[in-house]
Amino acid sequence: MVKSRPHVTLSAATSIDGKIATVTGDSKLSSKQDSVRLHKLRSQVDAILVGKNTVLVDDPMLTVRHTKGKNPIRIILDSKGTISKNSKIIQTCNKIPTIVAVSHQISKSNLDKLKKFPIEIIMVGSNSINIKLLLKKLSDKKIKSVLVEGGGTVNWEFIKYDLFDELIITLSPFLIGGKNAVSLIDGNGFKKISNSPNLRLKSIKRLKNHLVLNYAKV
Ligand SMILES: NC(=O)c1ccc[n+]([C@@H]2O[C@H](COP(=O)([O-])OP(=O)(O)OC[C@H]3O[C@@H](n4cnc5c(N)ncnc54)[C@H](O)[C@@H]3O)[C@@H](O)[C@H]2O)c1
Numbered sequence: 001m002v003k004s005r006p007h008v009t010l011s012a013a014t015s016i017d018g019k020i021a022t023v024t025g026d027s028k029l030s031s032k033q034d035s036v037r038l039h040k041l042r043s044q045v046d047a048i049l050v051g052k053n054t055v056l057v058d059d060p061m062l063t064v065r066h067t068k069g070k071n072p073i074r075i076i077l078d079s080k081g082t083i084s085k086n087s088k089i090i091q092t093c094n095k096i097p098t099i100v101a102v103s104h105q106i107s108k109s110n111l112d113k114l115k116k117f118p119i120e121i122i123m124v125g126s127n128s129i130n131i132k133l134l135l136k137k138l139s140d141k142k143i144k145s146v147l148v149e150g151g152g153t154v155n156w157e158f159i160k161y162d163l164f165d166e167l168i169i170t171l172s173p174f175l176i177g178g179k180n181a182v183s184l185i186d187g188n189g190f191k192k193i194s195n196s197p198n199l200r201l202k203s204i205k206r207l208k209n210h211l212v213l214n215y216a217k218v
């Protein structure tokens with residue numbers, strides 16, 4: 001029987017005050033050593049997933065570069081299909097397998113534009129993307145593990161719907177502040193601490209001034 005969803009690991013680097021980027025979108029919090037760790041982790045998963053804003057702000061590659069290993073499939077949550085053709089993701093989609101998840105909100109013209117690229121388009125959800133359904137479809141494609149690399153809006157969706165298994169946070173030696181700076185988890189948040197998923201601290205690794213915290217859901 002096909003499992004209903006892949007193993008989901010949420011990954012991010014945060015400042016001591018829980019931000020993943022400054023108000024201007026500056027998000028380079030990991031050290032070189034931590035980036036090597038992250039890239040090793042990328043090489044061990046089947047897919048890596050980020051939200052549309054992360055692509056817009058960071059213009060990431062989402063590949064394995066700081067170590068040797070295979071690139072995971074890249075998945076972008078982009079309800080309206082507005083990803084830029086100039087983004088590194090689209091520019092390299094002929095070499096690295098890429099899935100763009102869209103919702104039924106997408107306009108015909110954006111869908112037609114996306115269809116011109118050698119990417120796979122998965123349509124799930126009426127307004128925003130239905131993550132549970134998306135994970136089911138990924139499972140059907142034999143994708144067994146997904147590394148979710150943010151940002152804060154996407155992280156909240158996975159936590160709100162209890163669709164994750166592990167959380168790997170690099171606590172970086174910075175203080176960012178600013179109520180409009182992106183937090184590890186944005187969205188509406190839980191009203192009570194008792195609503196929070198219970199987490200077990202599996203390991204702590206010190207990389208000089210960075211701490212890598214690995215939590216599993218109880
Ligand atoms: N330090 C880190 O580890 C780290 C990691 C990732 C991103 N970031 C930073 O986070 C910022 C972006 O975070 P953000 O919260 O603004 O955006 P995000 O990257 O979480 O993207 C959110 C967008 O994704 C799209 N989307 C479609 N379906 C969705 C669904 N079901 N749930 C959630 N989103 C859905 C929507 O357009 C939504 O606005 C950037 O500044 C980036 O640099 C930091």
Ligand SMILES: Nc1nc(=O)c(N)c(NC[C@H](O)[C@H](O)[C@H](O)COP(=O)(O)O)[nH]1
Nearest residue numbers: 013027028029030058060061062063149
């Ligand atoms: N662990 C981690 N530490 C960071 O300091 C940081 N900025 C991210 N951010 C995750 C997000 O998905 C980014 O966009 C990619 O880390 C950039 O990806 P590339 O290097 O271009 O592959 N993640």
